[in-house]
Amino acid sequence: MTHRLPIGRRAVTRSAVLGSAALLLGVAGRARADSVPTPPASAAPAPSAPGEVVPTLPAPTGPHAVGAHPVHLVDASRRDPWLPAIPVRELMLTVFYPARDITGCSPLPQLPPLAARLFGQIAPRSRPQLPAAGVDWAATRSHSFSGAAPLPGRRPVLLHSPGGGDPRGLGTLLAEELASHGAVVVSVDHPGDAAGVEFPDVTDDRREPVRATELRRDPRDEPSVFRRMIDARVADLRFVLERLGRAAELPLPDGLADVLDLRRVGVYGHSAGGSAVTEALHEDRRVRAGINLEGFLDHPPAVPGGAAEPFAVTANGVDRPLLLLGSERFDRRAELERSWSALAARSGRWVHRRCVADAGHWTFTDFAAVLPQLRAAGLMTAAGQEALIGTADPAVALPEIHRTVRGFFARHLR
Numbered sequence: 001m002t003h004r005l006p007i008g009r010r011a012v013t014r015s016a017v018l019g020s021a022a023l024l025l026g027v028a029g030r031a032r033a034d035s036v037p038t039p040p041a042s043a044a045p046a047p048s049a050p051g052e053v054v055p056t057l058p059a060p061t062g063p064h065a066v067g068a069h070p071v072h073l074v075d076a077s078r079r080d081p082w083l084p085a086i087p088v089r090e091l092m093l094t095v096f097y098p099a100r101d102i103t104g105c106s107p108l109p110q111l112p113p114l115a116a117r118l119f120g121q122i123a124p125r126s127r128p129q130l131p132a133a134g135v136d137w138a139a140t141r142s143h144s145f146s147g148a149a150p151l152p153g154r155r156p157v158l159l160h161s162p163g164g165g166d167p168r169g170l171g172t173l174l175a176e177e178l179a180s181h182g183a184v185v186v187s188v189d190h191p192g193d194a195a196g197v198e199f200p201d202v203t204d205d206r207r208e209p210v211r212a213t214e215l216r217r218d219p220r221d222e223p224s225v226f227r228r229m230i231d232a233r234v235a236d237l238r239f240v241l242e243r244l245g246r247a248a249e250l251p252l253p254d255g256l257a258d259v260l261d262l263r264r265v266g267v268y269g270h271s272a273g274g275s276a277v278t279e280a281l282h283e284d285r286r287v288r289a290g291i292n293l294e295g296f297l298d299h300p301p302a303v304p305g306g307a308a309e310p311f312a313v314t315a316n317g318v319d320r321p322l323l324l325l326g327s328e329r330f331d332r333r334a335e336l337e338r339s340w341s342a343l344a345a346r347s348g349r350w351v352h353r354r355c356v357a358d359a360g361h362w363t364f365t366d367f368a369a370v371l372p373q374l375r376a377a378g379l380m381t382a383a384g385q386e387a388l389i390g391t392a393d394p395a396v397a398l399p400e401i402h403r404t405v406r407g408f409f410a411r412h413l414r
Contacts, residue, residue, distance in 0.1 A: 052136040053377045055370040057110065057173055058398070059143045062180025067099035067148030068108050069253055072200050075239045081232040082192025082214045086205045091236055092189040092197050094168060096179035097256055098155065099148035106147075110140040110366065111169040111196075114210035118196030119167055122213060126165055129384030131374060140370075142172050144179070150256045153182075156264035156413040157244060159237055159280075159287075160187040161273030163365065164229060165215050167194045170365045171270065177402045183409065184260055188240055190233050193272075219272065220332070223300045226272075230299075230311075233276035237267065238284055245286075264288060264413040268405065270364045271295050275311070278343075281322060282313035289321040289412035291405055293364040294330055297339035314339050317346030321412040324351060325404065327359035329390040354404060359397050360390030368394040 060066060071093040080086035094108075111119055116138035124130040158178055162171050168187040175185040191197040191211050198210045219226040243250060247257035267277035267290045274295020281290040298308040324340050326333065344351045356363060362371075371385045372394060 052134060052139075053374065053379060054136050054139040055373050057140060057142060057366065058369055060173075060176040060180035061399075061402070062098075062177065062182070064098035064151060064180050064182065065102045065148065066144040066176050066179045067097050067102070067105075067150060067253065068142065068144030068146060068179075069095045069097075069256070070108075070112075070200075071095060071250060071252070073240065073243055078235065078239075080192060081228055081235075088205075089236070089239070090191060090199065090203075090206070091240065092168070092191070092199060093240065094144075094175070094187045095252065095256070096144055096175045096185040096187065097259065098151040098153075098179055098182055098184075099145060100151040102145040102148045104147075105145035107141045108144050108146050109138060109169075110142050110172050111137055111167055112198040113138045115167055115169070115196035115198040118210060118212050122165075122195045126215075126218070127388065129380055129387050131379040134377070134379045135374065143176050144172070147253065150253060150259050152255070153259060154261040155182055155184045155259050156266060156409065157260050157262060158183050158185045158409065159240060159265070159267045159277065160185055161190070161233055161237060161267070161269035161276045162187070162194070163270040163362075164193060164219055164272030165195055165213055166270070166273075166365065167196060170367065173366050173369060173398065174268075174364075174402060174405060178406060178409070181406055184256075186240060186244065188236060190229075190236055193229050193232065220296065220300050220335075223302050227299055229272055230275050230279065233272065234279050234283065237276060237280045241265065241284065241286055262286065266290060266409050266413055268409075269293060269295060271361065278318075278322065279311050279313050281320060282311075282316065282318060287320070289409060291323045291325060291408060294326045294336065294361055296336055297343055308338065310339060310342060314343045314346075317343065317348075318350050319347075320350060321408070322347070322351050323404075323408045324353045325364075325401070326353075326355045327361055327363055327390060328355055328357050329360045329386075331361075352408070356392065356397060356401060358390050358392035360386065360388055360392075362388045363390060363392065363394070363397055364401060368398050 073091045075089040078089040120137045124132045162168050168189040175187050178185050189197045192214045195213050219229050265287050269277040270293040274292035277290050278292045281287045297314045298310045368389050374380045375385045
């Protein structure tokens with residue numbers, strides 16, 4: 001059964017909401033909300049071109065300041081699935097974590113500058129409702145601070161996979177929210193798939209510091225592309241989890257490797273990211289719980305009129321907690337329902353279903369906060385906003401989604 005989340009009313013019980021932060025935090029490292037230091041003056045956005053809109057992001061609600069650190073990983077065991085001439089698989093991550101002190105630290109941008117420029121060029125092609133000009137995507141600042149000292153303690157680890165074609169920065173709001181309540185969130189970019197991925201340098205096989213997407217259409221309309229995308233993402237997530245098991249070898253801020261509690265690993269993802277994390281939950285016993293934010297769980301028919309092929313997780317069911325969280329106004333809900341119902345039927349009590357009333361597919365991303373600002377600036381229409389995030393009030397829908405995600409992981413990663 002799918003439970004509808006009526007906007008304006010709590011999606012979880014009062015006790016679950018009030019207790020979720022403590023459950024995520026564990027015993028060590030709790031702090032009062034008024035103990036979070038005031039951000040430095042450098043938190044102000046960089047100047048933009050005259051007339052360009054700089055979107056702002058709402059601050060997380062937890063008791064902790066948030067640190068963030070980008071990490072470059074290389075999997076030498078795999079060729080790049082999109083450009084086989086590249087003999088290794090490179091990934092970029094952002095690790096969000098509860099911070100002990102942000103004094104003197106600067107906030108990271110939502111999107112790094114070169115990736116932001118590519119995003120501004122590419123995103124309006126796949127989502128024509130977005131403005132092709134007038135937005136300085138690179139100037140938006142997060143509420144996560146580079147170089148911040150991690151808060152001591154033992155903390156659950158949550159892997160995040162963004163939507164197909166989306167950069168990891170579009171999941172900043174939820175990642176910061178979870179980190180501010182005590183989790184470590186590892187957000188993964190999938191190069192060749194994401195609109196733009198910015199690396200710290202160039203290599204002999206990759207001559208540019210930023211890499212653009214190889215996607216040209218909706219992958220659901222190209223079965224072979226969709227399969228490649230999901231297979232690559234699952235392999236990416238499992239590689240990241242393997243490297244986190246040797247966190248002392250990673251270039252992390254001092255003390256952060258000691259904070260990771262890999263006995264409490266969860267995964268969540270939006271759209272294609274939801275597809276990938278659900279399959280990763282099925283394949284990898286290190287993952288204890290997962291949340292699929294409106295991702296398909298079958299491969300589209302290889303030929304028109306053919307049968308869809310269920311993922312392994314859909315065919316076999318799950319034996320660990322999984323939340324399927326969808327939106328009421330997703331225009332492919334009927335197609336999504338096919339695989340979600342099949343998985344739920346095979347999984348019994350392990351699968352929980354929720355639907356956010358009046359919301360659209362991209363309500364689960366930072367677009368929920370950004371698009372109303374673009375509409376207010378006259379850069380997109382009301383119809384365009386509704387097509388992407390529905391008619392739910394983002395000021396209410398986003399907190400409902402955040403509470404639901406936070407509460408689910410708090411219950412299942414104790």
